[in-house]
Amino acid sequence: MILSLDLDSEVPIYLQIRDRIVEAIASGELAEGSSLPSTRQLAVDLGINFHTVNKAYDLLRQEGLLRINRKSGALVQRDARTGPPEPGFTDEWETRLRTLLAEAVAHGVDHPAVLGSCAAVLTSFTPTAPTAQGADHGAEQGDSAS
Amino acid sequence: MILSLDLDSEVPIYLQIRDRIVEAIASGELAEGSSLPSTRQLAVDLGINFHTVNKAYDLLRQEGLLRINRKSGALVQRDARTGPPEPGFTDEWETRLRTLLAEAVAHGVDHPAVLGSCAAVLTSFTPTAPTAQGADHGAEQGDSAS
Amino acid sequence: MILSLDLDSEVPIYLQIRDRIVEAIASGELAEGSSLPSTRQLAVDLGINFHTVNKAYDLLRQEGLLRINRKSGALVQRDARTGPPEPGFTDEWETRLRTLLAEAVAHGVDHPAVLGSCAAVLTSFTPTAPTAQGADHGAEQGDSAS
Amino acid sequence: MILSLDLDSEVPIYLQIRDRIVEAIASGELAEGSSLPSTRQLAVDLGINFHTVNKAYDLLRQEGLLRINRKSGALVQRDARTGPPEPGFTDEWETRLRTLLAEAVAHGVDHPAVLGSCAAVLTSFTPTAPTAQGADHGAEQGDSAS
């Protein structure tokens, strides 16, 4: 559980931690029930204050992705396969998606390229069985562009 | 040039202004060369401090989307048709895209649904089918450009 | 003596145990003189550390609801019928009641609805209508006492 | 806006602040749209650290009772007359109500007395027009006890 942080970024550290964990959950690297390092431990590993880690964990808890336990620390609460999102999540999320995609389009990335980037990111979340291991029939994305 | 702002949002006002303008550019509503209202005018229209508008315009200038002349005010500097993005844009943008898509996946939105949302957003930007390409019945905006 | 605990709750486990026992006493399920399982036994049943059970029992003892003998274990010390509360109890309790009811009112529950909830909770405690008083068809528990 | 705190209480300070504000909202002392003192100001007034006030305000924000604004500070977001609570609120609240009422019953307070306390608390939330001032037709609660 080592996260790479950029202490000079304008993105707050606690948000970087949160983002990396969200991505790890999306990619399946952290499955439901997985345990995360304790706040103090992770703070030491990252060379930051434990309050900062605390804030990241608390944010993830509020988002429903983590559950915090006095005994066993932080556990991953949900997962890609836990079920559909809570109502209200999608609307707010699509607003942010719209802004982000608009940014690329305004900068001259054409629609198929944008959609290709989205598809590429999504495939990067599925292991796609690097070894001969069963290759779980993933959706075929990427050819809907163009 | 009427923007809808949410003064109670956790998103800073200057960022909301910037976001709305970026979306207007992406949708073709604001084409290259279009002029924006003066900072003071827009500030009055929105009922906010003109420094806030100034900050939004300056951010857009830094991003290469606006150019600001002392005499002609703010003009849209670039466009979906202007050409490919500056080098360095895409990498940073894809990092943010990755985080945003991860959020949806972690909350249980499956990959096809995510890709569908991306496609839906893009079609909502489509400026009335500039090329003969199928022109999926989107809203018809954008004929004020050129 | 089976208690349902939520190990992931933000309510400490020892408090959950205490709460469930208080509710059992209020409903008449545990009458004065009833014996509770030993701390070690209950700890095993619940799959938790016996110190946690100990802490719950000790808290109940401090509150005057339990008395603990070295030989006969934990016995219910008092009851709804035992008599009026110790002086000082009511003031502190009403302070907490005030806060709790305020929460509902602030969230838009109107006064009659709040009072209705209070009444409903009380009838759920009713030990099979001890006096002739209307006896609104509640669940029938509590005949194991005396 | 002066709150009375007990620094020696085992109830965390930030929770005491939150409780007092909830009660003020319930009693109508703080109506929707009312502004609260800034975190730093209130911290100075109470002689505590501003982070503690911050935590109380943030908790109220999460509960939907406050909205925080960089410009105008904290404003009361909702009210007794704003509308019904969000779904899910009542269930969790009734669980806590059950525990609290059980405590009184177990200590020997009889049901009518408990209900009377509830009614008394509720009437304390309605001003009941202490001066001749219009006496806004409030709900008639309190006589349903006994």
Added chain:
DNA sequence: GTGGTCTAGACCACA
């Protein structure tokens, strides 16, 4: 002016 972030260190509650 406002709130937000980060650091640092102390002490306590829980299991």
Added chain:
DNA sequence: GTGGTCTAGACCACC
């Protein structure tokens, strides 16, 4: 050992 609370002071972002 875990997380939770409180304090203290610094710096930054927003308006």
